[in-house]
Amino acid sequence: MPRSPSNNTLIPLLRKLSEKLGEQQAKNELRWMVDHVHAALDDSGQRQVSRLEKSAHRAARIWRDQPARSAAEVEQDNIRFSTVQWAWLRQAVSDRTEKHKPLQYILGNQPFGKANISLRPPVLIPRWETEEWMLRLVGMLNTHMESLSADGGKPRPLNILDACTGTGCIALGMACGLEPESAVISGIDIADEAIALAEENLALNSLLAKNKVQFHKLDLQSPDASSQLLEVQPCWDIVVSNPPYVTPSEYGQLDPDVKEWEDIRALVPMPYSTDPKTVNLKDLDPSGIAFIAHLAKLARDIGVSDNGVSKIAGTSIPRLVVEVGGKLQTEPVCQALHDHGFNSTEVWKDMAGNERVVLGYVKV
Amino acid sequence: MSAACRSGVRWLLQKSVCNIAGWRLYSAHPGAGTAATAAASKTGLPLGSELAGKSSLSARIHDKLRVLQSKHAVMAQRMSEDISTLSRDELAKISKDLSDASLVVTPYNRLLELYGELTELQQMIDSGDASLRSLAQEEKQEVLENVASCERDIISELLPKDSAEKAGAILEIRAGTGGDEASLFSGDLLHMYERYSQTKGWRIKPISMNKEGDMVKEVMVEILGRGVFGALMFESGVHRVQRVPATETQGRVHTSTATVAVLPHAADVQIEIKESDLRFEAFRASGKGGQHVNTTDSAVRITHIPTGIAVENQQERSQHKNKEKAMSVLRARLYAIERERVANERRESRNKLIGTGSRSEKCRTYNFSQNRVTDHRINFSLYDLEGVMNGSSLHHIIDQLRMQNDLNELTDMG
Numbered sequence: 001m002p003r004s005p006s007n008n009t010l011i012p013l014l015r016k017l018s019e020k021l022g023e024q025q026a027k028n029e030l031r032w033m034v035d036h037v038h039a040a041l042d043d044s045g046q047r048q049v050s051r052l053e054k055s056a057h058r059a060a061r062i063w064r065d066q067p068a069r070s071a072a073e074v075e076q077d078n079i080r081f082s083t084v085q086w087a088w089l090r091q092a093v094s095d096r097t098e099k100h101k102p103l104q105y106i107l108g109n110q111p112f113g114k115a116n117i118s119l120r121p122p123v124l125i126p127r128w129e130t131e132e133w134m135l136r137l138v139g140m141l142n143t144h145m146e147s148l149s150a151d152g153g154k155p156r157p158l159n160i161l162d163a164c165t166g167t168g169c170i171a172l173g174m175a176c177g178l179e180p181e182s183a184v185i186s187g188i189d190i191a192d193e194a195i196a197l198a199e200e201n202l203a204l205n206s207l208l209a210k211n212k213v214q215f216h217k218l219d220l221q222s223p224d225a226s227s228q229l230l231e232v233q234p235c236w237d238i239v240v241s242n243p244p245y246v247t248p249s250e251y252g253q254l255d256p257d258v259k260e261w262e263d264i265r266a267l268v269p270m271p272y273s274t275d276p277k278t279v280n281l282k283d284l285d286p287s288g289i290a291f292i293a294h295l296a297k298l299a300r301d302i303g304v305s306d307n308g309v310s311k312i313a314g315t316s317i318p319r320l321v322v323e324v325g326g327k328l329q330t331e332p333v334c335q336a337l338h339d340h341g342f343n344s345t346e347v348w349k350d351m352a353g354n355e356r357v358v359l360g361y362v363k364v
Numbered sequence: 365m366s367a368a369c370r371s372g373v374r375w376l377l378q379k380s381v382c383n384i385a386g387w388r389l390y391s392a393h394p395g396a397g398t399a400a401t402a403a404a405s406k407t408g409l410p411l412g413s414e415l416a417g418k419s420s421l422s423a424r425i426h427d428k429l430r431v432l433q434s435k436h437a438v439m440a441q442r443m444s445e446d447i448s449t450l451s452r453d454e455l456a457k458i459s460k461d462l463s464d465a466s467l468v469v470t471p472y473n474r475l476l477e478l479y480g481e482l483t484e485l486q487q488m489i490d491s492g493d494a495s496l497r498s499l500a501q502e503e504k505q506e507v508l509e510n511v512a513s514c515e516r517d518i519i520s521e522l523l524p525k526d527s528a529e530k531a532g533a534i535l536e537i538r539a540g541t542g543g544d545e546a547s548l549f550s551g552d553l554l555h556m557y558e559r560y561s562q563t564k565g566w567r568i569k570p571i572s573m574n575k576e577g578d579m580v581k582e583v584m585v586e587i588l589g590r591g592v593f594g595a596l597m598f599e600s601g602v603h604r605v606q607r608v609p610a611t612e613t614q615g616r617v618h619t620s621t622a623t624v625a626v627l628p629h630a631a632d633v634q635i636e637i638k639e640s641d642l643r644f645e646a647f648r649a650s651g652k653g654g655q656h657v658n659t660t661d662s663a664v665r666i667t668h669i670p671t672g673i674a675v676e677n678q679q680e681r682s683q684h685k686n687k688e689k690a691m692s693v694l695r696a697r698l699y700a701i702e703r704e705r706v707a708n709e710r711r712e713s714r715n716k717l718i719g720t721g722s723r724s725e726k727c728r729t730y731n732f733s734q735n736r737v738t739d740h741r742i743n744f745s746l747y748d749l750e751g752v753m754n755g756s757s758l759h760h761i762i763d764q765l766r767m768q769n770d771l772n773e774l775t776d777m778g
Contacts, residue, residue: 111682128683333712
């Protein structure tokens with residue numbers, strides 16, 4: 001089949017991507033797209049046709065007394081894309097550059113710890129910072145459980161609440177990383193599409209997750225949120241969360257990659273029963289920590305900061321773990337945690353050096 | 365025929381030959397210590413070995429084996445004397461060296477005996493008596509088989525024992541002087557090692573690659589399998605190519621180079637890296653991060669502060685996986701440094717054939733117009749360039765290097 005070479009190289013696509021992303025990152029993203037195309041769009045029907053084609057070519061070569069194709073030529077042929085694959089690649093690059101569609105949505109998945117998370121707009125894409133602290137927390141909990149079981153007896157599984165679970169990435173990442181049957185993790189989210197996607201991801205990672213995971217749709221800001229949570233699980237040990245923390249003024253300046261694609265409810269904290277479509281950003285809390293403060297209060301209401309209920313005290317494991325948006329927020333967040341019974345706090349930085357997570361402990 | 369019966373026949377044959385021709389009996393079984401000097405001929409090969417046909421042991425290897433043999437004799441002598449004068453440590457060392465050396469020396473002595481037998485048999489064959497000749501021919505075939513198995517024993521004793529040599533390796537190829545042609549040659553080398561690995565059943569995983577078409581500026585791959593490092597450890601060095609490049613229009617021969625570095629894969633070797641000595645950076649990260657941006661830039665750099673070694677990786681979409689990969693590269697680098705340090709200490713005292721493995725020296729030349737590959741460290745030339753470049757003949761060179769190196773190490777004992 002004759003092909004015009006200019007029409008069938010990756011170079012124009014790379015050039016287009018480079019304008020948006022810079023050369024190095026464009027190369028990386030294009031490589032990941034090509035990997036995806038090879039893995040996901042490997043049309044077996046097409047393959048058979050091309051195999052037939054190949055044997056015809058071979059016969060023609062023998063007939064004309066030409067030498068057999070060299071290894072390099074054969075390899076060249078194998079990396080050739082089918083029409084469907086080309087169409088996908090062109091569409092992907094135009095979505096990426098013109099519509100600012102995030103690569104993770106284009107590829108439809110993102111690895112997160114040991115889990116593989118399936119993605120779909122507008123559910124928040126897991127960030128590497130979240131993955132980083134989640135893994136660090138998992139290591140910490142594993143060490144703790146190990147020392148407990150070394151002291152004698154198998155400890156009961158920890159009941160962990162993942163507030164604002166979104167894709168379910170934190171819940172599933174922890175379920176895959178924690179020692180088998182050391183935790184029961186419940187993911188909560190306000191959005192229907194998030195819960196549906198989280199359930200899909202649970203099914204996708206069911207073989208990897210060594211701990212029980214469940215998802216519930218719930219508005220954590222509703223007045224009876226704490227009683228609903230206690231119905232799900234009467235005794236909570238740890239709350240982890242990547243809650244909305246972008247301030248309204250920051251939201252206006254976000255990249256189109258984020259603003260035009262991801263759910264505003266996952267980014268900017270809003271009061272109970274606000275319609276995100278009609279809300280005036282100027283009316284919202286300017287600090288961005290309103291939801292975190294609410295979460296600290298909720299955590300106290302469901303007994304997480306109460307030593308009597310769960311009997312895990314001290315600084316061996318954190319009881320409330322929340323991601324924050326940098327050093328301006330850590331101080332007020334620490335204060336909010338202290339106000340609701342978490343009498344010791346710690347701040348973790350991420351690999352880029354930003355203050356990223358606040359951990360609240362309950363000391364006796 | 366049983367062994368006793370066979371030697372009986374031979375003895376009879378010898379007798380008759382001697383009687384007929386009036387030759388003196390050749391001293392067929394010389395003592396182990398004296399055989400080396402007695403048998404040394406001008407070529408450096410022991411007498412009789414030329415009758416054994418194509419041998420995998422070269423003259424230089426025989427030299428080394430003879431040195432080893434005399435060392436063995438000296439050590440055996442010391443052990444047979446009054447061992448009460450030796451300290452406990454000395455005794456332990458000598459007996460260990462002795463047992464190491466005898467693993468090679470015993471089959472070597474047997475080999476020399478076999479060469480002696482061959483010489484006799486050849487004399488009989490040349491003697492002209494038809495009945496004797498056919499018997500001697502038959503006998504010769506058997507001796508030749510024994511010679512081959514003896515050589516195999518010697519070679520297998522010289523094969524890797526170091527645990528690092530059994531492990532996988534990280535192979536790094538960089539184009540040197542020569543511009544595009546050097547990049548093309550780096551690509552050829554990569555191809556060669558890929559094919560060689562395929563024949564050995566090893567798996568290759570790319571770590572980082574800087575290539576355009578056939579031109580490879582710099583590539584780093586991980587090779588997993590048994591004995592990878594042991595086989596490839598001598599590949600480190602400057603590889604030189606002499607050919608008419610594809611980019612040359614006037615048919616002139618160019619000389620270009622590529623450097624190859626092989627590091628042992630440290631996965632199953634214990635080295636200690638303190639967490640506090642490491643600095644992790646998401647090296648293009650800036651700004652607020654977190655929910656504020658949606659980056660696909662997952663590049664990670666790890667710096668080992670005491671040594672100043674920095675490793676970066678951006679192959680994977682997950683920052684976490686990039687970090688793990690970068691860590692394994694860093695571990696391999698640190699391990700290589702440590703290994704190099706230990707090896708340097710040992711190397712001081714020994715006349716090393718293989719060279720330091722550092723990149724400053726030219727180790728091998730690929731001459732396309734003469735269809736020749738020469739390894740300068742052991743002066744070994746192979747006239748099968750195509751076979752080497754497609755990986756099928758590379759093992760001839762590697763085996764030679766391997767053996768020379770092991771012999772050196774053995775003869776340096778004590």
